[in-house]
Amino acid sequence: MRRSKLGFWLFLAPCLIAFSVVELYPMLSGFYYSLTDWDGISATPKFIGLENFKNIFTNEKMFWSCFGFTAAFAICSVILINLVGFALALLVTKKFRGANLLRGVFFMPNLIGGLLLGFAWQFIFTKIFPATNIPFLQNWLTDKETGFAALLIVMVWQMSGYMMIIYIAALQNIPDNILEAAAIDGAGGFRRLKDITMPMVSQAFTIGIFLILSNSFKLFDQNLALTNGDPNHATEMLALNIYKTAFSANDMGMAQAKAIIFFISVAIISIIQLYFSKKREIEA
Amino acid sequence: MCNERKISKFFKIIIGLFVAALFLFPMFMLLLASFKSQKNIFLDVIGWPKPIVLTNYGEAMKRMDYGSALWNLLWITIVATIIIIIFTSMASWVLVRYKTRVSKVLFYVFAISMLIPFQCVMLPLMSTLSKLDLLNPKGLIFAYLGFGSPLSIILYHGFIKGIPAELEEAAAIDGCSMFRTFWGVVFPLLSPITMTVAILNIMWIWNDYLLPSLVIGSNVQWNTLPLKTFFFFGQFSSRWDYASAGLIMSIIPIIIFYLAAQKKIIKGVVDGAIK
Numbered sequence: 001m002r003r004s005k006l007g008f009w010l011f012l013a014p015c016l017i018a019f020s021v022v023e024l025y026p027m028l029s030g031f032y033y034s035l036t037d038w039d040g041i042s043a044t045p046k047f048i049g050l051e052n053f054k055n056i057f058t059n060e061k062m063f064w065s066c067f068g069f070t071a072a073f074a075i076c077s078v079i080l081i082n083l084v085g086f087a088l089a090l091l092v093t094k095k096f097r098g099a100n101l102l103r104g105v106f107f108m109p110n111l112i113g114g115l116l117l118g119f120a121w122q123f124i125f126t127k128i129f130p131a132t133n134i135p136f137l138q139n140w141l142t143d144k145e146t147g148f149a150a151l152l153i154v155m156v157w158q159m160s161g162y163m164m165i166i167y168i169a170a171l172q173n174i175p176d177n178i179l180e181a182a183a184i185d186g187a188g189g190f191r192r193l194k195d196i197t198m199p200m201v202s203q204a205f206t207i208g209i210f211l212i213l214s215n216s217f218k219l220f221d222q223n224l225a226l227t228n229g230d231p232n233h234a235t236e237m238l239a240l241n242i243y244k245t246a247f248s249a250n251d252m253g254m255a256q257a258k259a260i261i262f263f264i265s266v267a268i269i270s271i272i273q274l275y276f277s278k279k280r281e282i283e284a
Numbered sequence: 285m286c287n288e289r290k291i292s293k294f295f296k297i298i299i300g301l302f303v304a305a306l307f308l309f310p311m312f313m314l315l316l317a318s319f320k321s322q323k324n325i326f327l328d329v330i331g332w333p334k335p336i337v338l339t340n341y342g343e344a345m346k347r348m349d350y351g352s353a354l355w356n357l358l359w360i361t362i363v364a365t366i367i368i369i370i371f372t373s374m375a376s377w378v379l380v381r382y383k384t385r386v387s388k389v390l391f392y393v394f395a396i397s398m399l400i401p402f403q404c405v406m407l408p409l410m411s412t413l414s415k416l417d418l419l420n421p422k423g424l425i426f427a428y429l430g431f432g433s434p435l436s437i438i439l440y441h442g443f444i445k446g447i448p449a450e451l452e453e454a455a456a457i458d459g460c461s462m463f464r465t466f467w468g469v470v471f472p473l474l475s476p477i478t479m480t481v482a483i484l485n486i487m488w489i490w491n492d493y494l495l496p497s498l499v500i501g502s503n504v505q506w507n508t509l510p511l512k513t514f515f516f517f518g519q520f521s522s523r524w525d526y527a528s529a530g531l532i533m534s535i536i537p538i539i540i541f542y543l544a545a546q547k548k549i550i551k552g553v554v555d556g557a558i559k
Contacts, residue, residue, distance in 0.1 A: 007462040011378040012390070014371040015433045021416075022430030023397055026408035033408055040407070091300050096293055098300070104546060105304045111538045111549075113491025115510050119517055120531055123317065123524060124310050131329045157307065162553065169554045189292075207557060218401050221493050225517075242403045243494075252407050259404040270399050 034257040039250050052257035062233055063258060066241040067265075073148065073237065074216040077155045082208045084156055085163025090193075092164070093171045103168070107161035114158070118225025121154045125226075147227050147235035154222055159215070163208050170204035171197070206280065210273040214266060238262050311535075317528040325524050340529035347520070348512045348530050354537065357508035360421060360496075361489045364428040368436055368485050369478055371429060376440030377470055381449065391441060394434045402431075402494060410498055421506050424499045428489055436481045439555065443477035444470075483545070483552035490538060509534050 034052055038045035056063055088106050092099045109117065122141070129137040140146040174197060182192050198205075220239040223229065229236030229244070236244070242262060246255035317325055318340055319333040344350070379387045413423050447470075455465045471478075493510040500506040507515075513534050520526050542549060 004462070008378045008382050008387075011374040011462070011466070015375040015429065015437065016390070018371075018426055018430035019394070019397070019433045020430075021412060022409055022427045023400065023405055024393075026405035026412060027397075027400055029408045029412075030404060038407075040411075088303070091296055091303070094293070094296070096297060098297065102300045102304055104542075105307050107550070108539070108542065109307065110553075111487065111491075111542050112535055113493065113510055113538075115491075115493045115514060116531055116534055119513065119527070120310055120314055120535075123314055123528065123531075127317075127325070127329045127524060128313050157310070161307075162557075165550055165553055166557050211557060218403075220403070221491075224493075225514075239401065239403050246407055256407055259401070259407070262401055263399075263404045266401050267399050 030256050030259065033253060034260050036253045038253040038256070040246070040252040041250075045253060048253070052254050053261075055254065056257060056261065060258075062236075063241060066233070066236045066238055069148070069235065070217060070219075070237045073151060073219070074213055076152055077159070077216040078209055078212045080152065080156050081159045081163055081212050082205065084160035085208065086167050088160060088164040089167035089171055090197075093168055103164070106164055109158045110162045112158075114219075114221030115225045117154060117158055118222045121150070121157075122226055125150050141227050142231050144231070144234035147230075151219075151222065151226060151235065154226060155216065155219070158222075159212060163212070166204055166208060167201060170201040174200045203277075203280065206273070206277055210269065214269055217266060217269065238265075314528045314531060317524055318532050320525060322523065322525045337525070340525045341533065344516075344526045344530035344533060347526065348516050348533075349507075350509075350512070350530075350533060352505075353507055353509045353512040356421075356506055357490065357510070360424060360508060361486055364425045364432070364489050365482055365485045367425060367429055368432040369481055372433055372436035372481070373440050373471060373474055373478065374466060375433070376437045376444055377466055379437070380441055380444040381452075391437070394437050398434045398438075406494070406498060413499060419499055420503065421500060424496055427495060427499060428485075431495070432485055432488070435484065435556070439477055439481050439484075440474065443474060447473055477555075479548055480552040480555045483549050484556045486541070487538075487549075509537075 033045065035047060035049055036045035037048050037051075092103050092106070112120075125140045129140055140150050178196060179192055182196055187195070218239055219237055220243070223235070223237045223240045224243075227235040229240050233241070238258075239262070242255050242258045245258060246252050249255075313330070316331075316333055317329065319336050319338070320329075320340075321335070321337045324333060324335075324337070379391050409427070410419075413419055413427070416423070418426060451473075452465050452469055455469045456462075460468065491510065493514065496508050497511055497514070500508075501511055513530060516530055517527060
């Protein structure tokens, strides 16, 4: 084949142009905007150096409480979603009548957009829960702790079916004869799970942990629709905090500076992931 | 032994059914509410609707402008997905076949950019798009191509690497142009991964809220279903009779899509996650 340079660039051009305009250029100019007092209206924002970052680290207590809330949420959701997802996978891997149907039901919430889910669950927490007249189930969305739990429930409901699918794919790769041999050698169900099944799906665990970690860290739609950060920003996660700084407070420069810190946090998570999966590749 | 298995299977089914009921519970409650009057919801939100009210759906449909919102979402999703498939498959092909340093670097740039959270680029993006006069559906589709490129290119790239180049070289020797070679010989071979790319992009674009709200949110005539749902909730947050019907109607299309393509969707999700 004639390998013309022109052909290469022509084939690449549409993606490269769109990608550069909507992602690369905004990312780079974002670094500059974070050093300005940009309000979104004036054409020439003033350069103010690291003022925004200084402000975030000294004055913005709320940003750090959102950060803490987000980190705590991400950790809890990683643990819960992976546990539930793995348990569901174990439940429906073996063939029995109705297993496929159950898989379908467990996976279904994942298809529905975060915004719709958030609103649907708002109905459950603000109408159905109180109607039970159980004191513990009242006013879940007007309190920080129960708001946290509510967000967690919604995420588990949405994502554990997704993790189930990934774990099913991993479980199906385990040869049956290994499990049977272990059973004949007298290994009980729990032993087989701990010493054969779990190690053999460990790669899926790595994928699952980091997938949910970065998804939860970046959560926005569900947060917006379910609590909108209420009461008084107590359940506001990072993405929503940045959004509100930009569009409610019109402090775009500050929002961009927060977004840079957000980006660095997400990048650190991903670098740790890369480190772990590379390490595993070498070991394997 | 055999008996033990039967018992464990029995327990699995019981637990499975119980968890399935938990999973379906919120949707079922919402469905019930959508057939209740406002007074009925106020007095007895959990019980069976009495009387059964069918007018909520018509009312929600009218207030959400459901028909046009659904149509906008449908064509934007389809056009954006087709454009993503066309251009990312082309780009991935040259990135694989031209073994140069430039293609390597470009591929890594695409891959690394997947780390960037949307909030990090959204503000500069809006100012860029407004300067280019792209705060409209055209701009939205353009943005979807840009944001969709990294994942789709990674998926295509991995697949194309596994296809031998001999066939393409033969076509080229026969005098096919690069364009003809790609569309006549290569693209048909990509159909399994094209299906995955299509499904992942459809699921993303269909449910996307933030990007369209920033790009076309201010122009009511182009509003898509998620945007309308959001506005609808702002206006009628206390009217759960209409709101529940509106939510059910917004959820139904994706459920139909799932029932029609369940196996392919699940394969797509697994492929997408492992990358």
